[in-house]
Amino acid sequence: MKNEHSVTICLGSSCFSRGNKEILDIVKKFLSEHNLEETVFFRGELCTGNCEKGPVLKIDDKLYGMVDPDKVYDILGEYFNI
Ligand code: FES
Numbered sequence: 001m002k003n004e005h006s007v008t009i010c011l012g013s014s015c016f017s018r019g020n021k022e023i024l025d026i027v028k029k030f031l032s033e034h035n036l037e038e039t040v041f042f043r044g045e046l047c048t049g050n051c052e053k054g055p056v057l058k059i060d061d062k063l064y065g066m067v068d069p070d071k072v073y074d075i076l077g078e079y080f081n082i
Contacts, residue, residue, distance in 0.1 A: 003038075003039060003040060003041035004039045004040070005039060005040045005041070005059065005060055005080075006040065006041040006042070006043065006058075006059075006060060007027055007031070007040055007041070007042045007043075007057070007058070007059050007076075008042075008043055008044070008045050008057070008058040008059075009023060009024055009027060009042075009043075009044050009045070009056075009057055009058075010044070010045055010046075010047060010048065010050070010054065010055065010056040010057070011024075011044040011045065011046065012046055012047030012048075012051065012054075013047075014047065014051040014054050015047070015051065015054035015055040015056050016055075018054045018055045019054075019055035019067060019068070019069055020054075020055040020056075020057070020067075022069045023055060023057060023067060023069050023072055024044075026069060026072045026073065027042060027057075027072060027076065028042065030072070030073060030076050030077075034080070034082055036080065040080075050063070050065065053065030053066060054066070055067050057072070057075070059075075059076070059079045062079070
């Protein structure tokens with residue numbers, strides 16, 4: 001099955017230490033709980049120069065900055081309409 005969406009998390013050292021270490025697991029859990037692993041391609045990327053907005057998360061082409069781990073579920077739920 002083709003991936004319909006992508007979630008990209010920055011694994012650069014700044015974003016990683018500012019929350020993406022935790023957010024990585026939260027996204028994985030969300031995708032698994034909602035059976036989205038087949039349709040959403042989850043990947044990491046290196047620093048894209050947006051460190052001042054970190055931790056950075058992208059869903060398709062939409063960039064979310066200063067992502068609070070407590071809000072990740074809400075952000076994903078809202079985007080995927082769940
Ligand atoms: S470390 Fe994430 S944008 Fe630079």
